[in-house]
Amino acid sequence: MRNYLIAGNWKMNKTPSEAVQLAKEILTLVKDSDYRVMVAPSFVCLPGVAEVLKGSNIIVAAQNMAGTEEGAFTGETSVLMLKDLAVDAVLLGHSERRHIYGESNEQINAKVKLALKHGMMPVLCIGELLEEREAGKAETVCFEQLEKGLAGVSEKELDNVVIAYEPVWAIGTGKTATPDDADAIHASCRKKIAEMYSAAAAEKMVIQYGGSMKPENIKELMAMENIDGGLIGGASLKADSFASLANFNK
Ligand code: PEP
Numbered sequence: 001m002r003n004y005l006i007a008g009n010w011k012m013n014k015t016p017s018e019a020v021q022l023a024k025e026i027l028t029l030v031k032d033s034d035y036r037v038m039v040a041p042s043f044v045c046l047p048g049v050a051e052v053l054k055g056s057n058i059i060v061a062a063q064n065m066a067g068t069e070e071g072a073f074t075g076e077t078s079v080l081m082l083k084d085l086a087v088d089a090v091l092l093g094h095s096e097r098r099h100i101y102g103e104s105n106e107q108i109n110a111k112v113k114l115a116l117k118h119g120m121m122p123v124l125c126i127g128e129l130l131e132e133r134e135a136g137k138a139e140t141v142c143f144e145q146l147e148k149g150l151a152g153v154s155e156k157e158l159d160n161v162v163i164a165y166e167p168v169w170a171i172g173t174g175k176t177a178t179p180d181d182a183d184a185i186h187a188s189c190r191k192k193i194a195e196m197y198s199a200a201a202a203e204k205m206v207i208q209y210g211g212s213m214k215p216e217n218i219k220e221l222m223a224m225e226n227i228d229g230g231l232i233g234g235a236s237l238k239a240d241s242f243a244s245l246a247n248f249n250k
Contacts, residue, residue, distance in 0.1 A: 002206050004222075005162055005229035006246045007038035007123070008236025009063060009091060009210075010045070019045035022239060023052040029243035031057060035229065037246045039236070040091050043077050050085050061089035061123065064097055067110035079118045089121040091231075093149060095168045099129075105148030112149055116157045123162045123231065124149045125210070126189070130169035138167070139188050146192055155197045163207045164231040165189060170211025172233055179220045179227075182209050186226035215244035222248060 014022060019041045030037050038059040041049045050060045066076035082090065092115065093108035108124070115122040126145040128138040142165065153161065165185055167177050177185075186207045194202035209221055210231035221227050236242045 002204065002228045004035040005038060005206055005208055006033070006035050006248075007040065007059075007061065007164075007208065007229065007231050008242050008245075009040045009094070009231055009233050010042065010237060011063065011096070011233055012042055013237055014041065014045060016045045016048050020048040020052055022237070023049045023058075025239035026242055027053060027056055027058060029239055030246040033057065033246040034249060035246065038089060039242075040089075046082070046085050046087055050087060054086065059089050059121075060085075060087050061091060061121075062087050063091050063094065065090050065092075065111060065115070067107055067114060069114070079114050079120065083118055083120065087120070089123060089162075090115050091123045091125060091164075093145065094125045095127055095166055095171055099168065105145060108149050109151050112161070113152055116153065116160060119160075121160050121162060123164050123208070125164045125166055125231070127166040127168050127171075127211075133167065133169065138185060142185060142189055143192050146189060147196065150196065155201050158193075158197060158201055159204070161205075162229075163189065163193075163205060164210050165207055166210035166231060172212070174212050176212045176217050176221075177209070179224050182211075182221060183224035183226050186224070190226055213245070215241055215248070218245050218248045 040061040040063045062082050092111045097103045112122045126142045128141040132141045190202045193205050206228040208229040208231045209227045213230040213232045214235040
């Protein structure tokens with residue numbers, strides 16, 4: 001079995017004190033989860049949340065980072081700053097970064113490589129828009145995001161990469177891809193990884209699903225052969241709901 005990862009993306013929600021409170025509540029509820037668990041608070045919430053979760057089974061992730069280590073980049077946050085806070089993972093290429101802030105595959109690729117260089121786990125988010133799905137281009141879009149996002153990443157480095165397939169039309173909309181539809185894209189992406197790297201690399205690759213995942217639908221999604229976890233927005237903002245996700249098998 002692949003090493004499932006259940007992750008909460010808190011987006012631009014929670015003040016630093018609310019985030020600390022949420023982290024404390026989650027910690028008590030998910031300490032016996034059978035899976036890897038991760039939370040991604042906003043930058044200003046990271047110090048407090050990292051302190052609460054220090055030494056626990058919960059991985060702390062950032063929601064983004066700069067594509068260079070340091071310098072004159074007003075408003076950006078560096079991998080070195082995140083490492084100093086004991087942040088071990090980073091979401092990269094989330095659809096809100098791609099579509100609201102115009103991040104390109106090339107910029108995302110620079111961030112993926114920088115994260116890997118510093119021993120951080122990048123969660124590379126990919127996924128198609130509704131019009132791309134309706135035009136039959138879902139796979140083509142995801143393949144391009146995979147190829148360009150992973151350009152220059154070696155097979156050895158790939159061990160520390162997670163992919164999150166998030167159809168953009170399912171994020172925050174309440175519309176979930178059916179388990180079969182989601183699994184079909186996950187399977188195609190796994191095949192693509194096999195072509196880009198090797199069958200062994202594809203078999204090991206953790207591919208999360210994201211898009212209105214919640215306690216009511218996680219079991220049917222996780223029952224699919226190629227779905228290895230979830231990247232969860234809305235349903236990760238309450239401790240009991242997130243704990244139900246992290247403990248979905250209990
Ligand atoms: C996300 O933020 O990546 C996400 C999938 O959000 P939601 O679960 O709210 O659809």
